[in-house]
Amino acid sequence: AQSVTQLGSHVSVSEGALVLLRCNYSSSVPPYLFWYVQYPNQGLQLLLKYTTGATLVKGINGFEAEFKKSETSFHLTKPSAHMSDAAEYFCAVSRQNSGGYQKVTFGTGTKLQVIP
Amino acid sequence: EAQVTQNPRYLITVTGKKLTVTCSQNMNHEYMSWYRQDPGLGLRQIYYSMNVEVTDKGDVPEGYKVSRKEKRNFPLILESPSPNQTSLYFCASSLEENNEQFFGPGTRLTVL
Numbered sequence: 001a002q003s004v005t006q007l008g009s010h011v012s013v014s015e016g017a018l019v020l021l022r023c024n025y026s027s028s029v030p031p032y033l034f035w036y037v038q039y040p041n042q043g044l045q046l047l048l049k050y051t052t053g054a055t056l057v058k059g060i061n062g063f064e065a066e067f068k069k070s071e072t073s074f075h076l077t078k079p080s081a082h083m084s085d086a087a088e089y090f091c092a093v094s095r096q097n098s099g100g101y102q103k104v105t106f107g108t109g110t111k112l113q114v115i116p
Numbered sequence: 117e118a119q120v121t122q123n124p125r126y127l128i129t130v131t132g133k134k135l136t137v138t139c140s141q142n143m144n145h146e147y148m149s150w151y152r153q154d155p156g157l158g159l160r161q162i163y164y165s166m167n168v169e170v171t172d173k174g175d176v177p178e179g180y181k182v183s184r185k186e187k188r189n190f191p192l193i194l195e196s197p198s199p200n201q202t203s204l205y206f207c208a209s210s211l212e213e214n215n216e217q218f219f220g221p222g223t224r225l226t227v228l
């Protein structure tokens with residue numbers, strides 16, 4: 001079974017400071033990895049994804065994430081936080097289950113607060 | 117405009133009264149899924165569908181039914197809703213496995 005752990009349900013950073021949101025996964029085979037963002041009263045939208053190839057993935061709005069197989073991690077970073085980054089962020093893992101179908105598991109989410 | 121639509125957006129109902137939440141996508145996506153979002157639990161997959169007439173259980177399927185008779189539609193059915201199904205529900209679709217999922221705006225359901 002696969003699982004996704006997001007450390008810290010709430011993270012606060014000052015405007016202009018580094019954003020680091022942590023995600024660790026457990027999977028017996030290399031999964032596909034995603035970060036989604038949810039703004040208040042909206043659905044989720046994709047920030048970035050890792051499938052194969054380069055382990056450093058760049059996404060929208062200046063976010064990036066690095067796939068580290070040895071650490072089973074896929075942490076999300078942004079060098080300088082902006083007020084508009086305040087939202088909830090979800091890490092997700094996708095891989096085929098025993099039936100050959102896609103199985104997606106989301107983390108419990110991290111709410112990012114940006115302090116002026 | 118490419119989108120996933122859900123109806124209704126808000127619903128208050130009573131225990132045991134059957135209801136259906138509709139989901140439709142106009143992107144010709146094969147893969148569709150239903151999730152529920154609860155505070156502190158993130159998104160949990162209820163059911164998913166790989167194509168017409170092909171569905172499978174997610175992590176929390178109890179109390180829910182789905183059908184996929186047409187590629188664009190994937191309704192979620194609660195035959196006998198209970199208060200523990202009060203939640204925010206999202207439908208999502210993607211073109212293929214492991215692709216980006218496109219989410220609907222959500223349906224906030226309250227079961228009294």
